[in-house]
Amino acid sequence: TAPGAQAIQIDGLRVSFGDFVAIPQLTFIARYGEVHGVIGPNGAGKTTMLDVITGKTRPKAGTVRLDGKVDLLGMDEPAIALAGVGRKFQKPSVFEALSVRENLETALRLKPRSILAEIRSWADPRRGTRVAEVLEEIGLSDLADTPAGILAHGQKQWLEIGMLLMQRPKLLMLDEPVAGMTEEETRHTADLVRRLRSPERAVLVIEHDMAFVEEIADRVTVLHEGNPIFEGRMADARQDPLVRQVYLGR
Numbered sequence: 677t678a679p680g681a682q683a684i685q686i687d688g689l690r691v692s693f694g695d696f697v698a699i700p701q702l703t704f705i706a707r708y709g710e711v712h713g714v715i716g717p718n719g720a721g722k723t724t725m726l727d728v729i730t731g732k733t734r735p736k737a738g739t740v741r742l743d744g745k746v747d748l749l750g751m752d753e754p755a756i757a758l759a760g761v762g763r764k765f766q767k768p769s770v771f772e773a774l775s776v777r778e779n780l781e782t783a784l785r786l787k788p789r790s791i792l793a794e795i796r797s798w799a800d801p802r803r804g805t806r807v808a809e810v811l812e813e814i815g816l817s818d819l820a821d822t823p824a825g826i827l828a829h830g831q832k833q834w835l836e837i838g839m840l841l842m843q844r845p846k847l848l849m850l851d852e853p854v855a856g857m858t859e860e861e862t863r864h865t866a867d868l869v870r871r872l873r874s875p876e877r878a879v880l881v882i883e884h885d886m887a888f889v890e891e892i893a894d895r896v897t898v899l900h901e902g903n904p905i906f907e908g909r910m911a912d913a914r915q916d917p918l919v920r921q922v923y924l925g926r
């Protein structure tokens with residue numbers, strides 16, 4: 677992928693719930709190789725935007741393009757996941773009775789695909805290599821055989837990020853990844869998210885912890901009432917009068 681190419685491009689997006697317009701007219705781009713923070717006060721429309729990308733919420737108008745071509749709006753949730761969109765929700769959901777390694781192996785099987793592709797993947801010697809790579813990437817190699825149920829909260833979150841990485845998403849979306857984490861876990865997560873940068877991947881992070889966003893994000897979009905009121909570096913967002921007024925200056 678060309679550096680800076682568009683992983684996801686949203687145009688003219690309009691979302692309403694009954695008479696309430698949550699997103700009036702949104703344009704948004706996330707690029708390969710970047711960690712993009714999406715911030716804004718409660719009710720700004722962050723979750724709604726992610727729900728549209730994953731196919732959970734249907735907009736009234738607009739297009740959502742993955743990789744500059746496919747319009748995701750014509751697809752259902754499993755098809756969108758298969759096309760390369762991975763999302764991690766706030767609460768970790770790992771298979772507690774399975775080991776860390778087994779959780780990663782299982783993640784590959786959760787990706788919907790044909791039986792034939794399934795059998796091929798299990799016979800593929802590279803499968804084990806991929807598990808080892810991801811274990812390394814999330815920093816859990818030493819705990820590969822530990823049951824996921826006894827991991828600390830932060831370790832479960834990293835495992836879940838690893839489960840998404842197994843599927844090689846083009847767009848990886850993380851919903852408040854450091855909520856409820858200790859300071860040390862937050863630091864480890866910042867390292868991990870920074871390492872997620874790849875020419876084949878865009879990372880989108882919704883987060884309330886501003887210091888964390890500043891540490892990890894190459895670019896931030898500030899949403900307010902469904903409108904992007906700022907896009908650029910987090911350090912500049914802090915100085916922006918409008919951003920301060922609606923958000924940071926509370």
Ligand code: ADP
Nearest residue numbers: 693696698716717718719720721722723724725
């Ligand atoms: P954020 O994630 O930035 O806190 P949300 O995307 O959750 O904001 O919400 C944006 C706005 O849309 C809020 O005013 C919220 O109350 C409203 N909203 C979200 N989902 C629904 C829904 N299913 N029905 C009605 N209103 C909703």
